[in-house]
Amino acid sequence: MWTVIFIGIYIVLTIVIVISIIIHGARPTKSLAWLLAIFAIPVGGILLYLLLGRNRRKNKLIRLKKDLFNKLPKPQDSHINVFDGKYGKLMTHGYATSHFPPTPHNTLQLLKDGSTTFNTIFNALENAQQHIHIQYYIFEEGELADRLLALFEKKIANGVEVRMIYDGIGSFSLSKKYIKQLIKIGVEVYPFLPFKFGRYFSSLNYRNHRKIIVVDSKIAFTGGINISDKYLKGQVGLGKWHDMHLMLKGPSALHLNQVFMTDWYLVSGKVLQPLQYLEQDEFEPSKNLVQIVAGGPDDDFPVLEQTYFSIINMAKNYIFITNPYIIPGQALIRALLTAAISGVDVRLLVSENIDNTVVSWSVQSYFELFLKAGIRIYLFPDGFLHSKIMVSDDAVSSIGTANLDDRSFEQNYEVNALVYNKEFAKLLKQDFLQDCAIGKELNYTEYIERPWGKKLKEGIGRVLSPLF
Template sequence: MWTTIILGIYILITLSIVVAILLYGAKPSKSLAWLLAIFAIPVGGIILYLLLGRNRRKNKLIALKRNLFTKLPSPGTDLVNSFEGRYRKLMTLFYNNSHFPPVGDNDLQLLKDGKTTFDAIFNALEQAQREIHIQYYIYEDGELADKLWVLFKTKIAMGVKVRMIYDGIGSFSLSKAYLKKLQVIGVEVYPFLPFKFGRFFSSLNYRNHRKIIVVDGQIAFTGGINISDKYLKGDPGLGKWHDMHLKITGPAANHLNQVFMMDWYLVCQELLEPLENPTGITKSKIDTLVQIVSGGPDDDFPALEQTYFSIINAAKKYVYITNPYIIPNQALIKALQTAALGGVDVRLLVSENADNRLVSWAVHSYFETFLKSGVKIYLFPDGFLHSKIIVSDDAISSIGTANLDDRSFEQNYEVNAIIYEKKFAELLKADFLRDSGTGNMLTYDAYVGRPWTKKLKEGIGKIFSPIL
């Protein structure tokens, strides 16, 4: 009798999931793969689907109305019509997705690697007079964390509000003792979707991959660098970690602050108000146009995927991409191939060393088809390259947290800064050329002759690439 009841429940669950896939499946290829998995792997297929397969754009775990957090005009207003220049279409796209318009009067500082980045971050934090907002995917115990604790304690004693968000899975190793120390000194700290059995299936696969610091609503940082001592001391297995970060002083910093405030509402249901009469700051005379693009699994459209896709398609002369996890979907594959075959100088810079073998196999599995279409690929040999950069035509560039993979496009909360400025693009281009100049350039003839064992590993990686 019990066997019949359990079998009946299993059949009902299976049928309900099949109906959900047919109704809400985002992509036919993925829907077919999940249907095959569910029928081919009893029980296990269902568990995998509940963990990794649900289309959250249709089944929203968190209902968030952006107009609670921003008074920016809605798409279709005169603001959109005021966008000018070659990238007007891109500006409109990014605005319609994230509701942040491009804003001028920004001063930018490019920060390469850990020491330079954390020197700038601590210098800015020491200037804080009213509030510090800090949000990281990975926040680890160590010297950096201890130094931040001391600074927070000093600032809170001066009356500065300190609010902190850490990802519940990315920062899983962050000790309860450290979190308790933060709470004791008055830091308001919350995890983003922490590991809890009750909502294990609904939240495990959706992570907040953003890295944001905002000081007094006017100085902000974002990029690829997490709070981890490996950015200063290196990694025993990989060596030195190389990464890029960005300091923004000006109106775009406030837009990053609004991204933080939206996430703050998600973690504690508190609606923060922007600072009134913010304190004055010293800026250079450089006036750079910046647009913030944020995206997550609850949004209607994959904003970061569309961002990369559009920049690649808009390229006339060149597009250079630095990213550790280039596991593109079919749209991005075609965009890169079409650009290269159309005469655009397309170059990819990827770390030769990897922090995950399966992910590395998946990344390499796309190299042959890229090389065949004329895309140039360079492997960076020194340590681990973690930067997420794209620069094109000495005119537009992007620095942020999003990788070129389905996880960043579909499952993670991400944020990028789009910069419309010639000198800044030239700066990133020069940096790309220096790093790629030290790398190993792949050629199609040599790569196509790689050992069959390597091809087999790449095939395995490619199979798992949609869920990595």
């Protein structure tokens, strides 16, 4: 009796899911793979699909972005750059998808590796007068977390409001004891989609990968660095983590604060009262044109993938990319190959050591094709290179949280800063070339002679890449 009922429910559920995949599937190849998994793996295939396979863009968990942005202050005409010139379409795309225009009068400071970054962050936090907004994918206990706890307690005693978001899975190791300490001293703290059976069970695979700090809506930080002592002391078996971060002052700090406020609304249900836009003459004069681009699975389009795609397609002379997780989809593969074959100097800087062996196989599985097209690939040998950088033609740069993989484009909430500035691009270019100089450049002729076992591992990594 119960067996018959179970089989009936299973058949109905399978039919519903199959119809859903056919109607809402984002990509034919991916849809076919899930259909094969469901029919080949009874029960298990359905469970995997429910956890990892649903098209979030068609089945949104939240529908708040437009409503919330209508409640936020609109940028004044004086803060909106005319969308013209070589990157006019890129600017227009960022504004249409993320609602942030490129703005002038931003002061930028490039921060490399943990020591420099955290010294600068703590200096800014010490000078907070109104609020501290902090949001991280990985927030681990240790020396840095203890310093933050002590600083938060001091600033709250002086009337500063402190709000914190941590990802429920990325910061899974964060203890209840530490969270209780934060609450006790007055920090408003919420997890982003913690693992729970029920409503959020279906969202286990959708994470907030953003790293944002905003101080008084005037100073902001974003980039690849998380709150973890491994940026200072290294990690056993992997070595020191190397990364890039960015400090911003000016209108771009306000925009990063609005990104935080949208996430704050999701986790807390509270709408923060934003600071109004300052007049242009209240910002330090500069030629740094910056545009904040934020994207996530609740957007209608893969914003960050389209941003990277546009930068690559617009490259005339060179495109240099630093990223630990280069597992591109077909669109980005074609863009990179087309650029290289057309004579653009395309170079990739990838960490030789990666924190996940199977992910490393997947990244390496694309090397042979890239090398054949003339793309130059360098392996960074010292520790783990975690930066997410793209720079092109001494004109445009991207620095932020998004990797070049399906997870960042389809499943994670990410944020990048696009900088339209010659001097800043040259600075990133110089740093890229310095890192390449200490790395090992791969040779196509030698690489195709790699052992058969390595090729097999790479094939396994590519097949499993949709699960990463």
